[in-house]
Amino acid sequence: MPQSSDQIAQQILSGFDRYRRLFRDLTSGARARFEQARWNDIQEASTLRINAYEEQVQETADGLTQSTFGPQVLDVEAWPGIREAYIHLIDQRFDDELAETWFNSIFCSLHQHDQISDKTMFVHSTRPVSRPPSRIALTRGFISEGSLHDLAHQILSEYSFDVPWEDMTRDVEMIVTELQQGLPDWAQMDRGLTAEMVQSVFYRNKGAYLVGRLISQHEQWPFVLPLVHREHQGISVDTVITDESEVSIIFSFTRSYFMVECAVPSELIGFVKQLIPGKHLAELYTAIGFYKQGKSEFYRALIAHLANSDDRFIMAPGVRGMVMSVFTLPGFNTVFKIIKDRFAPSKNIDRATVIEKYRLVKRHDRVGRMADTQEFADFRFPRDRFDPECLRELLEVAPSTVIEEGDSILIRHCWTERRMTPLNIYLEHASETQTHDALLDYGKAIKELAAANIFPGDMLLKNFGVTRHGRVVFYDYDEISYLTEVNFRVIPEPLYPEQEMASEPWYSVAPNDVFPEEFPVFLFADIRHRRQFAGMHGDLFEASYWKSLQAQIEAGQVIDVYPYRRAAATP
Template sequence: MAIRCPAVAIARQILDGFDDYREEFRKITNLGRERFEKAQWQEIQDASAARIQLYKIRVNLAREALLSEYGEDVLLNIECWPQIKKSYIGQIDLRLDDELSETWFNSIFNSLFSHDLITDDCMFVHSTRSALSEHDAPMQIRTYRPHGDLAAALRQISEDYRFAVPYADQERDLQRLEKQLRANLPDWVCKDPELCIELYSSRLYRNKGAYLVGRIFTQDEQWPLVIPVLNREGQGVRMDAAIIDEAEVSIIFSFTRSYFMVRVAYPAEFISFLQRILPRKHISELYTSIGFYKQGKTEFYRALIEHLETTDDKFIMAPGVRGMVMTVFTLPGFNTVFKIIKDRFSPSKTVDRATVIDRYRMVKYVDRVGRLADTQEFADLRFPISKFEPECLEELLDVAPATVEVHGDEVLIRHCWTERRMTPLNIYLETANEQQIHEALEDYGLAIKQLAAANIFPSDMLLKNFGVTRHGRVVFYDYDEISYLTEVNFRKIPEPRFPEDEMSAEPWYSVGPHDVFPEEFPRFLFTDIKLRKLFKEMHGDLFTAAYWQGLQDAIREGTVIDVFPYKRKGIE
């Protein structure tokens, strides 16, 4: 007997669940301005974590409501889903967030079928939405035409984007912004009568900053423009800088930072605007950067499938020292690594699989302060076996047979994470010149300090666990031993009781499971004496227990540090 499939009603209920999610997402996001004005820094971090958790919570609620209403006989009948999808397409046709609603549909489908039966007949492997042209819709932008008077245009911007908190020194801010623009733009640009400034109407909020985002352009050229605004508690707000360098703006939207809070009525339109000012950023990164990380994941997957279908690229093992917990492979022409948990860990590792998963997920919710690579978690990825170099597939099957399986002409990856591919710091230093070595070591120490101040302790701080981005920034990417700084017990090595103690192969003092002795770091981190000496000159305070204990005290007192995603050299 055929099962009746109420496709229209099911599609409607799926969409209602999406609307509930979007409403909660907006509520969290739209309080960004109020939190910034009230300097509620801890609340900002809590809201960021809550917004990330929201998607999974709402998908689970929607799934359970569907099962309660229609039962497994209907919902797990795969023959129903082409009809449900067809009805859903009609219901989302006039929406301004239709691409997000497609991804929501995919999430509901996958939650029911455990990522099995993935086809375009039943879900949106490929989008049915047409690509947005920059001329398709009126942008939510404000336009300023200086007509030779840049100071007046900047003044108008400062008035249009005022906060409830007054400026600490508006005149000084305007002078600083104008000076920076004139110093960094070609001389003729500021005099060009056709010069135009566009800014997105909504401010973007993240951590302790608000950001005005847009571009400066003439008929022939354009530059991105970001104006960070800081709330100096009790002193007023400050327009801190005018940033027009594409590399610096790219870093502000980096995969190593928390997601922005921004009021966006038409997500695709805003992404199109960001793509115009950051053409090297993939659409997946841009969606993720404004909190739609599931949409970012969808766009990433589509780009990956297209790359595999249109190139001869094959998976290989990622270069670098083989991990003791994770095995890592990559596509040479696709700027991503795929990380899989091994079935068996090195004997020196005390963590288990569940702990590793927990720590990788933890990174999603913490303030990454520009020093932790964002990850995307995938289940049940399927690739043609022909897309693997034989040596790569052989190694994956050898070290992770519980996760990697071959079924006919397909390779099934039951669980993995993806991360941006970077050059491992140890490999980078092998070919770097003297200046590059100095800069990389300086940034390596700064990365450790900024993570620590954000209550993150990398634990395994070996050079091989840090990468160098295309912008030359040092980023931590190996999370199997990561922990909160406040969970660690930093100790100074006790003085030897007897001369024989120093000669003993075993410590003469007790060592607890959370004890760390920073005095041991130099020998642990650097086998190269020259690098060890140079790093100690730069960041010798990292080798003292007192330094780490001081940070722990500040964190326990509720201090939220300033970590700026742009260069502030020369800013008073």
């Protein structure tokens, strides 16, 4: 193996080390930001951490091409040797799976995607599926000795902050009450009932989370304690979560990424996977900020699914979009979204604007109401994996993106997103209770997006989906904008009756003008849904509601949006 391969591999790894230091520095600052209630700084740090990956990849790739090894790194034939040298360098690392993904990113930044193979990069991981545990402690244990009070007190006493607990005695009582309601009687009396808690605290937005599990002789439950910091009062436990589905929502693909310190990422992921086994590895890596690793895990799951099934791509159910075309694999819980070559006349945007809107969502606080996406270039699939009608439509609406190459179909650019049931389709088959709950959550989704300074723009039911947990989530981003950029207006009174009957408005309308009074008819063709929604969220039809939110945001307030049901006793 040429010595230069070793040196190039070392330079790639040095770039990874720089990125990891930056990632750790931003992550380790989360505790101080939470303690000091620096809520706006939290959002800024989250964006910086997301942006850091691509910035450091570019810096590393530029350093390679500008070095004496420039000609070699641009020669794809040299990369099998570089890959082999790199494997030896990362074998003893605790973040070796992340290091492989970093190598892939460097290769892809320097070469065409049709040169990707397992010889030049890590399409499949070389890391062992199971490995001996490290000697770095991930969790700490607490034994109840038959007293839930003592167990709760032990846990809270072990986690110290530079801000005092607001009222630990009250929090202990609340934890005990919630456990008594949530656990079977025999578990509460089990003297060996153990709490195993991750030593690091999970920070996100205005919250912090103690994450672990309760273990009895016969069963285990997730055990999550969300913490809040009320300025000038202290830190308190907001509720207790022992339900797997609620923990899954906290780690949802619709949330911003946690900041949590972890020396061995795979061990932390493995522990959380035991709490919520229904979550894919891709989602869990993404949830703790390693979104590129999530992308790698997603791609590997996709190619494994294609290799082990006869699934064919079909157009996704729902109303066809005016900007995006969406297709899916029935047996794979994901949709693939591509930008059409031509938009409907009513869409006054271009391709570059759509791309920036989707990237904005990646960087912004999604507050549990916008689906995360992964952006891919140059997907290649066998032609026979496409339903003929699906392929015909894709080639018709996006010929610059969907390319026929013999027996293969090249998708030059797309986003992947979790598949959901479009809200309009969900309501067509929903019971009265389901309809009530979905409309209630639809309004909450709009309000929580607004609290995060996001105005969806096109709020039609077809642009929202219902998750497997029954939550309503926005997923069509081509018209989103910051709430503070929108001019909410009241429709002026007509000067005479003929104005009101005219086909054109009698008042001027600027590009950013929005008239909430028009929402009821615009959003709901079904008069029953319109009336029901108005009873729940009629304030959304008033310009004053939106303006008051704008004023709070412009004053620097970060509005609380909780990803869980709060305890009844919470102040």
